[in-house]
Amino acid sequence: MTQNPELRTHQKPIPYGRQYITEDDIQAVVETLQSDYLTQGPKVAQFEEAFAKYVGAKYAVACANGTAALHLCTLALGVGEQSRVITTPITFVASANCVRYCGGTVEFCDIDPATALLDVEKVRQLVESKPKGYYSGIIPVDFAGNPVNLEAFRQLADEHGLWLIEDAAHSPGGSFIDSQGEKQRCGNGRYADLSIFSFHPVKHIATGEGGMVTTNDEALYQKLLLYRTHGITRDPELLEENHGGWYMEMQELGYNYRIPDMLCALGLSQLQRAEAGLARRRGIAKVYDRAFSSVVGIQTLKTTPAAMHEEETGHAYHLYVIRVEDRKGLYDYLREHKILAQVHYIPAHTMPYYRGLGYREGDFPAAEHYYEECLSLPMYPSLTQEEQKFVIEKVIEFVQR
Known part of the structure; x- marks a missing residue:
């Protein structure tokens, strides 16, 4: 995948999510x-x-x-x-x-x-x-x-x-x-x-x-x-x-x-634009899915089928989450390139308030392991194809280097 030099040097930050006001x-x-x-x-x-x-x-x-x-x-x-x-x-x-x-x-x-x-x-x-x-x-x-x-x-x-x-x-x-x-x-x-x-x-x-x-x-x-x-x-x-x-x-x-x-x-x-926005989110998700499907080192979350056909999804895609071994490294690398990926979520039971109520790290191993690897990539209807292509390029570049 060829890197776009204009995006590399002049791009505005690409957030994980943003509003779209008309x-x-x-x-x-x-x-x-x-x-x-x-x-x-x-x-x-x-x-x-x-x-x-x-x-x-x-x-x-x-x-x-x-x-x-x-x-x-x-x-x-x-x-x-x-x-x-x-x-x-x-x-x-x-x-x-x-x-x-x-x-x-x-x-x-x-x-x-x-x-x-x-x-x-x-x-x-x-x-x-x-x-x-x-x-x-x-x-x-x-x-x-x-x-x-x-x-x-x-x-x-x-x-x-x-x-x-x-x-x-x-x-x-x-x-x-x-x-x-x-x-x-x-x-x-x-x-x-x-x-x-x-x-x-x-x-x-x-x-x-x-x-x-x-x-x-x-x-x-x-x-x-x-x-x-x-x-x-x-x-x-x-x-x-x-x-x-x-x-x-x-x-x-x-x-x-x-x-x-x-x-x-x-x-x-x-x-009035909710269904159009939802369709766009699902389209963005399909592009991510195709791009990451054969990349060793990137896991995507399984989707709940919304129809008898696996290809039809009821996922609303507020977030597009991937899992990688070096999540902190990828997070920092993307930010260096003005891609503002985010982590969703820090397990609630590890917050100081809930630790004060008796919860401890180790209580919920699946949630804690997920947190160590998860990263939410840009996902919003106004995300351009060029921006998404750049995000995909940088994710794969980091994982494969």
Whole structure:
């Protein structure tokens, strides 16, 4: 592969991810800025309705960010000091922290080395090692955009009376095929009690900051609405008293997790391009796959099939992760050439906070070994073919030297 001299000497840094903002996006925000509502206005409900339709869920609740979405889920499910919740160590720490916010106990479980997803069989072993009722729920993560098999987790959860929160922050538009051969879209509420999404700039749909919870459970939906806005309701049908049109009641201890109308306007505009962006991400992944398939020393993560054909994927490709023996060396080498690859993630149980709760290195060997080798390469719709070619060239150059 011939190196492009212009890229070598003059290229701008190539990040692992970046937002893509169009003139339509800007105009949508400007129109909202010029409207009567900057927050608590009609764009919030419009974004919720459009997003629920996109993933195939009955209800959606927009909020301040993905972490707030996770916290709202644990609040709605009644997580408290007696709750023990299982999740993966290979995730952003918010997937675990939401349990701690409510005073619950986090128990990590190891990953499947082939996919880096929470291993359902290891979770089963953990659950069945304790008396029934010991655990409250499970938070599987669609890591990198690769959907977990929620049907398998639902079966386990039903056997032991557990709830499921799907952390789908990486996978809007992603899907997997269930045992009946049906496509199940991430966040559609078919198997998870609640699912969350993030609209951080590097995600598929960027609002700056923002999050969404989806569900098919009306009772949980009403709780999410209440906790999102200080625990306050103005709904006449829910009020214990009613003093007049001004009256409202704080019925629970909630939070200010609202999202402004300007951000929802941006989200609505971005959502119109979601499928095109997803197709582009999958196209970039195919180019990486072909380039690395026969290179000794580079491993890619196994993808969950989304159809009966192995070639058709439901992977949403928030990240494209490779594994190499000298990860630190490759990371530094790429940065020397202005390729800003990133590491996802430092295992959560090795963070000082969780070490302080009793976790130690060596607890989850598959997750820790994965961390020693993983590197996320540039993956975003506006990545050019020339830029991707340069990234591939430098990765292979380092591995083969």
